Amino acid sequence: MAEAAESIVRPTTSTLTWADRWDHFLARWAVNRRGHRVAPGLYALGNPTADSPVFVTANYTLSFDALRSALTGMDGYILALDTQGINVWCAAGKGTFGTDELVRRIEATGLKNVVRHRTLILPQLGAPGVAAHQVRKQSGFKVEYGPVRAADLPAYLKTHEATPAMRRVRFTLRDRLVLIPVEVVVALLPTLIAAVIGFFVGGLVTAAAIIAAILAGVALFPILLPWLPTHAFSTKGFILGGIVALPFALTVFLGNPNTALWLRVVGALTYLLALPPVTAFLALNFTGSTTFTSRTGVRREMFAYIPVMAWTFGIGIVLAIAHASIRILGGA
């Protein structure tokens, strides 16, 4: 590009307002998921000079705000890439937080005319999308990978060396808890439909059992993940789903003492067969939200366990229909 673009630098602060917090809350509850964006481009935090550091982030409000709020009391520039409202790590995986977008954004903002130095500080989790050596070749800027978490930036900036702990992703209870609302909201409509069908087929206990099995998958599973035995998510899910289905199976088995024994056994079995695979499937899906599962591992698990889930679920549903038919026809 021959002529330098005119530099537009928007002001920003490290203070999060109530409006910001409300926006974060809505994002966590999956309200308008793609709409939590800031305009891509260059921002001035505090009163930066031509020697102030440049931090690169995504144009997702949770990413942008985590960065600027971590830089309280500091002067610098923030370069927000257009990741279409997706966080740094996911966008890097897709390539939207990537070499091309970074080089393009450096040009478009006229960053070379704004700062004298040629160093960019990127979040470490942007690395799957950004080839640091290519950025240098194409733009002249040296990429420096900062820590995984923006909160570690003040410590990092003292030496520009990240400790091994700063370089590691974690998946703490808090990290897992904040994911639950989105999981619940996404599951809400299917759960309601399944519960209503369950209510008409088997009554209140069936409806409650369906809700419990799904909630176990989307809420209880993320919480209990590290403490559930076995390694595979599917088997962890089967175990949790079995435990959750057990009280409902017992209610059916013990709650109808006047019904024939074999009918009570079939009734209890429907719960033990149809529900755990639902929880297990949701558990397997949670691999996409974790910070450590590999594609190879997930694929292997899918081939191993999805057929098992389909069979147990199918047999459970057939039994449930048979059980309901016998009850209705037999008038029991």
Add this chain to the structure above:
Amino acid sequence: MISVSALNTLKFDQALCTGCGICVDVCPHGVFALNRRVIHVVRADACMECGACQVNCPFGAIQVDSGVGCAAAMIRAALIRKNQVTCS
């Protein structure tokens, strides 16, 4: 290229490695370690195939089949018989 773990597709070629250490910086699971200017794979099984090391290695010493690892996307891809998947 030598496979380093049965659990993932990570491959490393020490002959191409110059010991620059960028892989140590970008890996979120501490898979690599720099010891006397030589890179060692120290936690091979922890690799989640994010691809950061391969993308950032200027010498092509690392290979890994990276990609979106979420089950939902892979099921969708399997159903429509496509190899490349993305999260929704």
